Amino acid sequence: VLHTTRPLHTTQQSLAPVPPLPEKGGEVRHGLIPEEFFQFLYPKTGVTGPYMLGTGLLLYLLSKEIYVVNHETAAAACILTVIVYAIKKFGPNVAAFADKLNEEKMASALAMKNDTIQTLQTAIEEEKKEQWRAEGRSYLFDAKRNNIAMLLEANYRERLLTVYNEVKKRLDYQVALQNLKRQKEQDHMIQWVEKNVVQSITPQQQKESIAKCILDLKALSKSAHAAV
């Protein structure tokens, strides 16, 4: 129930949150007559004053036939008895049930409020953590700078190595070329000398050399025979 009849924002300082409902309502005696009436008559007539007033009024109404007793009176009496009995018997149960409903509503609303507060708290902490993290971005940039410097260095050294290898290959080629050339010249010269020597050995010189070798061998064999 939206309490539209309660005055809100009547003072300069608006009451927020809305003040809670009063615990108990105005006191009512016998379910019909407010307590203020009894208090109003107490100074003049004491405790029994209102009851005497009520009895006198009732008798006056009945006797003067201002209140007519007819079939509806009996019906009203029966209905009233039933209602009073029902209220006396089931009143507390219904009250407890309603209180329980109210409690559940309050608990759920409170839980929602607490949850929201909790989420906001965690959000605040997360935010603080993010701020702390953001302070470290200088370190991040230093690390990145170091990475890039290392990459550049590595690349430079790679290229240095390539240059070295290429130069070495070319120099090796030149050295190998020279060696090959010398080798070929040497071989060719040897071959040429051998060929000429072989050519210069005429058949007659060959026979003379062979005879000489045979004579030498014989002399040697003789000296060997003599030695043995």
Place this chain on the structure above:
Amino acid sequence: GPLSERPLMEVRLGELHTWLSTCSFSAQGLLGAVQRAWSSYCAKYIHVKQGGPAGISMLLAGYCLLSYGWNYQHFSKASSFRNSS
């Protein structure tokens, strides 16, 4: 406070005449008075955390009395007819 702003319950019997003269009997004034009376009754007996049967029972009793008052002619006629015959 001043006489014209006091609610009815706080006006003494002697000042009732002057108080009646100060309150406005226009449609708006009457409507405002009815609205205020109803809202004060609700705030006192209905919009509470632990209300009892008092809030509605007083309204029902008032309704009973009013309806008896409106139909008094009918009741008196019926009773006179029954009593005489």
